[in-house]
Amino acid sequence: xxxxxxxxxxINFGGIRALDGVSFxxxxxxxxxxxxxxxxxxxxxxxxxxxxxxxxxGRLTFAGEDITSVPPHEIARRGIARTxxxxxxxxxxxxxxxxxxxxxxxxxTRFVEELLFLPRVRQHELSHRExxxxxxxxxxxxxxxxxxxxxxxxxxxxxxEMARALCTEPKLLLLDEPSSGxxxxxxxxxxxxxxxxxxxxGITVLMVEHNMSLVGTxxxxxxxxxxxxxxxIGTAREVQEHxxxxxAYLGG
Amino acid sequence: xxxxxxxxxxQDLGLFRDAVQRNWYVxxxxxxxxxPRLVPAYLNDISLVFIYGLCGLSLMVLAxxxxxxxxxxxAFLGVGAYAHVYFTQTLGLPWIVSVALxxxxxxxxxxxxxxxxxxxxGVYLTIAxxxxxxxxxxxxxxxxxxxxGLKGRAVDKPVVFGFKMGSDVAFYFLCLVFLAGxxxxxxxxxxxxxxxxxxxxxxxxxxxxxxGVNLAVxxxxxxAYSAALMGLGGALFAxxxxxxxxxxxxxxxxxxxxLMVVVGGLGSLHGALxxxxxxxxxxxxxxxxxxxxxxxxxxxxxxxxxxxxxxxxVAADRFVKQPGLEPGIFGLILVLFILxxxxxIYGRWxxxxxxxxxxxxxxxxxxxxxxxxxxxxxxx
Numbered sequence: 001x002x003x004x005x006x007x008x009x010x011i012n013f014g015g016i017r018a019l020d021g022v023s024f025x026x027x028x029x030x031x032x033x034x035x036x037x038x039x040x041x042x043x044x045x046x047x048x049x050x051x052x053x054x055x056x057x058g059r060l061t062f063a064g065e066d067i068t069s070v071p072p073h074e075i076a077r078r079g080i081a082r083t084x085x086x087x088x089x090x091x092x093x094x095x096x097x098x099x100x101x102x103x104x105x106x107x108x109t110r111f112v113e114e115l116l117f118l119p120r121v122r123q124h125e126l127s128h129r130e131x132x133x134x135x136x137x138x139x140x141x142x143x144x145x146x147x148x149x150x151x152x153x154x155x156x157x158x159x160x161e162m163a164r165a166l167c168t169e170p171k172l173l174l175l176d177e178p179s180s181g182x183x184x185x186x187x188x189x190x191x192x193x194x195x196x197x198x199x200x201x202g203i204t205v206l207m208v209e210h211n212m213s214l215v216g217t218x219x220x221x222x223x224x225x226x227x228x229x230x231x232x233i234g235t236a237r238e239v240q241e242h243x244x245x246x247x248a249y250l251g252g
Numbered sequence: 253x254x255x256x257x258x259x260x261x262x263q264d265l266g267l268f269r270d271a272v273q274r275n276w277y278v279x280x281x282x283x284x285x286x287x288p289r290l291v292p293a294y295l296n297d298i299s300l301v302f303i304y305g306l307c308g309l310s311l312m313v314l315a316x317x318x319x320x321x322x323x324x325x326x327a328f329l330g331v332g333a334y335a336h337v338y339f340t341q342t343l344g345l346p347w348i349v350s351v352a353l354x355x356x357x358x359x360x361x362x363x364x365x366x367x368x369x370x371x372x373x374g375v376y377l378t379i380a381x382x383x384x385x386x387x388x389x390x391x392x393x394x395x396x397x398x399x400x401g402l403k404g405r406a407v408d409k410p411v412v413f414g415f416k417m418g419s420d421v422a423f424y425f426l427c428l429v430f431l432a433g434x435x436x437x438x439x440x441x442x443x444x445x446x447x448x449x450x451x452x453x454x455x456x457x458x459x460x461x462x463x464g465v466n467l468a469v470x471x472x473x474x475x476a477y478s479a480a481l482m483g484l485g486g487a488l489f490a491x492x493x494x495x496x497x498x499x500x501x502x503x504x505x506x507x508x509x510x511l512m513v514v515v516g517g518l519g520s521l522h523g524a525l526x527x528x529x530x531x532x533x534x535x536x537x538x539x540x541x542x543x544x545x546x547x548x549x550x551x552x553x554x555x556x557x558x559x560x561x562x563x564x565x566v567a568a569d570r571f572v573k574q575p576g577l578e579p580g581i582f583g584l585i586l587v588l589f590i591l592x593x594x595x596x597i598y599g600r601w602x603x604x605x606x607x608x609x610x611x612x613x614x615x616x617x618x619x620x621x622x623x624x625x626x627x628x629x630x631x632x
Contacts, residue, residue: 073464073467076462081462081463088462089456089459090455090459092454093448093451093452101451102463104445111473114444114446115441122262126265129261164463168463
């Protein structure tokens with residue numbers, strides 16, 4: 001069964017058609033990568049899936065349900081988590097608080113209970129904390145647990161953002177350029193983590209990425225976009241050798 | 253330097269970091285209980301500090317934690333005050349019921365302002381709240397059967413559970429209880445999912461939304477809770493000033509509340525309370541200075557001869573009796589804080605504390621931010 005299906009996605013920004021007839025299927029357990037030159041519409045696809053933009057036409061189906069018009073905050077509850085290209089962490093909070101916010105979709109306490117901090121709230125907070133600690137363990141974030149985001153290095157922030165997405169216990173993880181701004185070693189570490197997320201946690205990954213060695217290492221399927229249109233789909237090798245893709249990147 | 257070793261996750265959920273910190277707060281509470289014996293002359297001023305403390309908490313939740321700056325909070329204070337007076341004196345409801353109803357009514361007013369505010373951000377929201385405050389002030393002036401209109405309305409002393417709280421000491425403790433309760437409730441919210449969602453909205457709306465935070469619900473909730481605290485403050489404020497008139501709840505008062513959270517330090521409950529102490533006691537200090545400074549300066553200048561002494565006295569006396577002195581000083585202090593101590597009094601307090609706890613090793617760079625990566629940082 002297909003986990004995420006996009007059919008004929010289309011979006012216009014004024015007179016510009018940013019996406020035009022993009023269709024693809026993400027199977028459970030896959031690492032699916034979207035590549036393309038700058039401005040090809042890769043992040044726009046992410047913003048459509050997380051419902052920050054409304055599509056002009058087309059349909060998105062997640063786990064058999066139509067998500068084309070659910071409100072944005074519902075997306076996390078359905079099991080889709082994402083990271084951002086330019087890192088959107090809560091910078092005046094600690095790493096721990098950021099990760100706990102990832103548990104927001106699992107909130108089961110009411111306002112009045114929280115106002116009085118009843119034992120039930122404490123109990124739920126402890127269980128959220130345990131879930132968060134598992135992610136901290138998984139991504140080796142122990143040294144940063146209590147540091148403010150503002151004091152972390154760029155690489156550490158990337159990991160924290162991925163951790164926050166994992167804390168929502170997603171079925172599908174959207175990674176927007178996980179290796180941008182990382183050193184060669186950090187990128188290799190990122191590749192291992194993506195593989196572990198897929199194989200150990202069983203989470204399907206949809207990512208946008210420019211680094212072709214990372215794409216080649218981890219992806220099962222690759223979609224290449226140019227000017228909002230899909231130009232090739234297949235394994236990393238097939239797409240890289242596709243004449244249209246070479247043309248899009250190198251011109252000609 | 254003391255290091256707190258954590259052995260259970262529950263330790264991070266406590267209101268206090270450890271037993272030492274808790275004992276300091278207990279000591280502070282004991283000090284406040286003994287205070288009426290130490291400074292009986294200033295009890296009324298200190299009660300105002302407590303009431304402003306509630307107002308500070310209220311605006312801190314909205315501006316400091318949720319990132320929604322309001323210039324209309326004096327209107328919420330007014331709604332709470334007038335509602336409470338109407339409920340107790342016109343309808344004859346019991347005091348505690350009336351206070352609760354006033355808080356609920358103010359929270360409803362908060363929702364009313366919060367709803368259109370969902371579509372506005374930043375300075376536009378601030379202007380909308382300002383407009384709301386002006387409208388409400390007009391309502392206070394025109395709705396005579398309830399508010400007494402421009403003639404105003406006298407407020408009786410509070411009668412709580414049959415006890416007449418006529419004395420300053422009783423009122424002092426009443427305010428203290430309300431402030432402590434307000435701090436406790438707010439601290440509870442801030443360590444629960446609701447508080448985290450507010451902070452998330454402040455720092456990145458788009459990320460908060462992607463993590464499942466319903467922006468509309470949580471922003472409205474922040475408005476409602478903030479307004480409810482303001483309503484409680486308003487009920488006490490009515491008794492404190494003893495007479496309600498529309499011009500009390502002016503924009504200037506809203507600006508004072510904003511000043512309170514900025515000077516105190518945005519994003520901390522301590523800041524709200526430090527700010528309240530500052531804003532409530534500054535006028536007291538200014539009026540003290542009015543009485544003593546010209547004479548003092550005159551005496552110093554008299555060293556250079558009687559003529560110089562008299563001239564200095566007259567000049568200083570004219571200066572301190574200028575009508576706009578108080579708002580002028582408030583404004584000057586706000587500007588200086590934003591320029592030199594954006595973290596407010598609480599930030600300064602942290603720096604002093606860290607200076608002593610790390611004594612010979614304190615480095616200035618501890619509070620300096622060197623790296624800017626994120627969108628919102630670049631905009632700053």
